[in-house]
Structures are given as structure tokens and as C-alpha cells.
Amino acid sequence: MKILVIEDHEFQREAMLMQLALIELPVISEIKTASSGRAALDLMTSFKPDVLLCDLKMPEMDGITFLGYLSELSFNGSIIITSASNHIVLNTVQKMCLSYHLKVIGAISKPVKITVLKELLQLAYLEQQSNTAFIVNNTLKNKDFTEKELVHALDQGWIKPYFQPLVDLDNGEWRSCEALIRFIHPVLGVLPPASFLPLLSKMQKDAELALLSIEYILSQQPAFLGRPVAVNITPTTLMHSHFVDKLLNIAESHPNLSQKVYFEITESDALENTGRALESASRLAMHGFNLSIDDFGTGYSSLSLLDTLPFDSLKIDMSFIRPMESSKTAAAIVEACLLLSQRLQLKSVAEGVETIALWRHLQQLDCHLAQGYFIAAPMPAERLNQWHNDWQLKVIKEQLASPY
Structure with missing residues (x-):
């Protein structure tokens, strides 16, 4: 270094x-x-x-x-x-x-x-x-993928999820993972999401990426040891005419699918059709799927979205978590979000936990789950077992379990 x-x-x-x-x-x-x-x-x-x-x-x-x-x-x-x-x-x-x-x-x-x-x-x-595998030089930053190249990458299976664990702040137990899309380019290596996700979204591939993630999660089940995995979807994906139909078709072959995956709904889009979103969310809830609101407080009408859809958990965005130790404003926003989640009986998730100081602060505030580089970076499914062994030792060594 x-x-x-x-x-x-x-x-x-x-x-x-x-x-x-x-x-x-x-x-x-x-x-x-x-x-x-x-x-x-x-x-x-x-x-x-x-x-x-x-x-x-x-x-x-x-x-x-x-x-x-x-x-x-x-x-x-x-x-x-x-x-x-x-x-x-x-x-x-x-x-x-x-x-x-x-x-x-x-x-x-x-x-x-x-x-x-x-x-x-x-x-x-x-x-x-x-980021060692991320090629972040100017050549890549100026590289513009074409739609044809990305379609080819999807066909070849080069675009697939990595996984970032979520753990219990009370005792450090591994509870779930979040699936995060990566492009494993055969020449350039692992590419950062910003280099390809905006174009895929513009190509209206969001629903396809979510379904791709689900299929990949099902193929890697031994790596998760029975723990569920969060798949990111936008309100646009939720309102996609065939997304829920295709998901339920997958569930017919995998009866316990709702215990294996749940959905984090990002706030990147406004709810343009509340009726359609409620229809889709109701069908998901009826079949046992849980919904979490992602990046809470950073997008469109957070409180309105929280009131509209049947959420099970609330993830506080890292832009509020990271500066908690140095910003009274950020700390107050996090406390308000946690109070809201408690009143609404939602699980609370802190994203961007990157230091032991943040870990202990969130413990004191009774936040439920933590995610971030202090715990683990996103990784291929096959690395989760080794991470879990290392993490259990870290919990003991640094006495991360709550003393209360």
C-alpha cells in the first residue's frame, strides 16, 4: 500500500x-x-x-x-x-x-x-x-459498451451477481446476503457497476437482471447454508407486466423460493402507476415473499412509498450511516429512521458499516442488521464459506456481540 x-x-x-x-x-x-x-x-x-x-x-x-x-x-x-x-x-x-x-x-x-x-x-x-479486479484506468472509464456487447455478455453468462453478507448487530450472526450485479469480463476482469448498469437499465433489462439473479441464487444454494438472498428491483421492475408471472413460474419448480429470496426495492424511480405496483406487491406478499425498502431517504417520496407497499424491513442508506461519527445531522437522521422502523415493526438494516465505531454505535441504537466493508466486501458465492469462518473468529476476537 x-x-x-x-x-x-x-x-x-x-x-x-x-x-x-x-x-x-x-x-x-x-x-x-x-x-x-x-x-x-x-x-x-x-x-x-x-x-x-x-x-x-x-x-x-x-x-x-x-x-x-x-x-x-x-x-x-x-x-x-x-x-x-x-x-x-x-x-x-x-x-x-x-x-x-x-x-x-x-x-x-x-x-x-x-x-x-x-x-x-x-x-x-x-x-x-x-477493487483489485476492477479495471479503473482511463481506458475503461472511456469505454462505452454497445447494446450488442451487453446482450452478448448476458448470453455468455458474464453478467452475474456477487454477494455481500448481512449480519445481526446483536450477536454477529450471519442472517442473509444481498445480490449485487457484476460484469466478469474475460479480458478486462471484474467491471464496476457504473460501467455497464446504466446502459442495461436504459435497455429495460432490469427485470431480466432480477430474474437472472434469482436463477443464479438457486444454482448456488449450498453456499448460503439456508439463508435468504436479497435481489434488487426498481419500482419499474415491480410494475413490469410479466415480472411477477415469471417469478411465480420459477416458484412452481422451487416451492420454497420465498424463503430463499426476498426483494429490496430501490427508490431510483417514482411510482408512476400505484395500482399496478400494489397489484404486484400484493401478489408477492400472498406467495410469501418479503419486501425491503432500499436506500431509505435518498429517492422519491420515501415516506409515501413506505406507506404504499407492504414492506418487511427498511435499509438506511450508507450516505447517512458513514458520516454518523462526525455529523450530528447524519446521526439524527439515522436515529429518526430507526425510531420509524421500530414504530412500524420493521427490521432495520444499516448499509455502509465500515468501522468498529459505527458497529458499536448502531448496537447502542438497537439497529437489527449491518452490512458493509467492516463485515465483508461483495464476493463470489464460492468465497462465502471462508468469509463466514473468518468472520466468526473476528466476532470473538473483537468482542462484537452486544454486552446487553
């Missing part, structure tokens, strides 16, 4: 270098430093860091301006903000980076604590490992 420390204050810079030298895992192969954003940009013409430790208030070019330039370079590494600025500034900068599609994995107030720094570097390492 290569690290670039951007810090104008010599004492702070040396202190961070000393802390980094004490961290044995993840292994740091090279560290370079810069005293300003401009110096960092010059250095990055020849040095390609995996992680940036970036101060905000610096001479010549401050950290905020530097991050703006960084977005134009399509920087794909992890960013840790180190600053003495107040939490409002830190939270705003993190939101700016999100809009720039920069990967900010945390913000540390000065003086930097080695325990927090190590935890964030471990998270950066997990991000790096999960």
Missing part, C-alpha cells in the same frame, strides 16, 4: 509518519509527503498512491481546492481527511467529495490517534482488495 501524506505543518507531518511506521498491518510499502495541494499534484505525476492523508488548511493550495482538482484526475484511491476544522466543515467536505465521486473513507480530527488511523487504513486495504 502506497501512502501520500499532505500536511503543511512539519510537526504534524512527522507525527503522522511516526504513527504510520508503527502500523504493521496493512503493510505500507512506500510513504511520500507534500506540504501543499500544489506540491501533492506535482508529486502525483510520477507517484500513484493508494491512500491520501489530506489536511484542509494549507498554503499555496488548500486541501479543498486540491480535492476538487483530484476529481478531474479520476483518482480512485482512498482519501482520509486530517484536519483541525470543525465537524461542520469536515461533513461538508465529505459531501463535496461524494458528489465528485471521490472515495473518502473517513475524517480524523487532529491530533490524529493511531488507533483510528490504523482502522481507516485497514478499511482502505479492504477497499483496495475488493
